[in-house]
Amino acid sequence: MPFPTVSRIESPRLLLRPVLAADLADLLEVNGDPEVTRYLPYPAWQSLVDAQAWLARMEAMAAAGTGQVFALERRADAKVVGDLLLFKYEEGSARVELGYVLGRAVWGQGLMREAVAAACAFSFGELGIRRIEAEVNPENVASCTLLQQVGRASCRERV
Numbered sequence: 001m002p003f004p005t006v007s008r009i010e011s012p013r014l015l016l017r018p019v020l021a022a023d024l025a026d027l028l029e030v031n032g033d034p035e036v037t038r039y040l041p042y043p044a045w046q047s048l049v050d051a052q053a054w055l056a057r058m059e060a061m062a063a064a065g066t067g068q069v070f071a072l073e074r075r076a077d078a079k080v081v082g083d084l085l086l087f088k089y090e091e092g093s094a095r096v097e098l099g100y101v102l103g104r105a106v107w108g109q110g111l112m113r114e115a116v117a118a119a120c121a122f123s124f125g126e127l128g129i130r131r132i133e134a135e136v137n138p139e140n141v142a143s144c145t146l147l148q149q150v151g152r153a154s155c156r157e158r159v
Contacts, residue, residue: 002065003065003066006018006126006127013076014118016070016084018070027054027071027083028045030101030104031051037101039136065089082115085100094129095129096129098116112146120132
């Protein structure tokens with residue numbers, strides 16, 4: 001069974017929904033910042049061509065049934081401020097990997113913590129996922145801290 005297509009995950013300030021071609025300008029603003037992509041496994045996007053190539057890879061991943069990427073749309077103004085990826089889905093072990101990126105303009109506001117917590121809660125609940133993994137550069141202190149906080153909260157909620 002492929003990774004199910006999810007149409008929306010909601011949190012207080014964000015709507016997590018499938019990425020659209022219309023989101024690429026906002027996502028270029030995010031992924032075009034070398035400080036944002038500093039710890040990511042790809043260089044900063046240089047143009048809309050890079051954004052379109054990324055979207056094509058994300059669409060192919062979804063078509064293969066191995067994951068889905070979500071735009072992080074701020075409810076207040078419908079601005080896309082980042083994305084969250086659930087990928088490398090393994091049905092037999094009910095596991096998935098998590099990746100994410102957030103625009104520097106909204107760092108420190110708790111938006112990614114909110115998005116990750118909502119995606120984890122939805123995955124453990126609605127999707128029946130038993131394990132979520134994230135590979136993080138240990139120098140990325142903010143991401144390590146976020147994952148520790150969300151992981152502890154998720155474990156407390158499930159006990």
